[in-house]
Amino acid sequence: MFALAPPGDATPPLDGGKVQSTMPAGWKFLPRSNDYLFAAYLEDKAGVPRIVLKQTDADGLPDSDSDAAVDQLVAKVTEEVGSDKKAAITKMNLGGNRFVRFEKAMSFRSQPASGVTLETVLGGKRYSIELLSYTSDNSRHLPSLYRFAADLKVSDGTTAPAEEPMATEEPKEEAGSEEEPMTEEKPGEEKPAEASAEESSAESPE
Numbered sequence: 001m002f003a004l005a006p007p008g009d010a011t012p013p014l015d016g017g018k019v020q021s022t023m024p025a026g027w028k029f030l031p032r033s034n035d036y037l038f039a040a041y042l043e044d045k046a047g048v049p050r051i052v053l054k055q056t057d058a059d060g061l062p063d064s065d066s067d068a069a070v071d072q073l074v075a076k077v078t079e080e081v082g083s084d085k086k087a088a089i090t091k092m093n094l095g096g097n098r099f100v101r102f103e104k105a106m107s108f109r110s111q112p113a114s115g116v117t118l119e120t121v122l123g124g125k126r127y128s129i130e131l132l133s134y135t136s137d138n139s140r141h142l143p144s145l146y147r148f149a150a151d152l153k154v155s156d157g158t159t160a161p162a163e164e165p166m167a168t169e170e171p172k173e174e175a176g177s178e179e180e181p182m183t184e185e186k187p188g189e190e191k192p193a194e195a196s197a198e199e200s201s202a203e204s205p206e
Helices: 067-081 135-148 197-201
Strands: 007-010 022-024 040-043 050-057 090-094 097-108 111-124 125-133
Touching: 022 135, 050 135, 067 097, 067 111, 090 135, 097 125, 097 135, 111 135, 125 135
Parallel strands: none
Antiparallel strands: 007 022, 040 050, 050 125, 090 097, 097 111, 111 125
């Protein structure tokens, strides 16, 4: 089993009400952007940690509802990020959702950082949930990533969109508070975050 952070506010209905999840307690919404479907931050709106949800076409990949389907996603992710062991590509089950997990070494404000990504295919769409954090804080924030992933729900769009909760207003834009980009490290520059044995090599039980 993987530890989940306590639940916080529900996200507003996303993608016409077809996508929704729960933010970890204490996390706040980032303003809408064409760069992602949804994003949240913990303390520093322009900094890290932050969680980013993106949606793309599945490009023929089946929904991740079986081991065979997840294996196809593993093959696709391996093709895209490479077979380097440092990516620590593994499979995870969270809240009834099946994910492929991998890591990237990055830098932020000249400090070592990491990106831990969970990918799944649901409703014919490919979803990527990425935790961006300083390498030293990575393990502390993983339960927040797992909470968001475990509570991810995707409907087929045939039901009416849920009403947006009253307590989920997006923060107003503040001057100088735009999110700063993470920089992916080139091979041989920075050593990526090392996943624990449980996180990088063990699959959650079915």
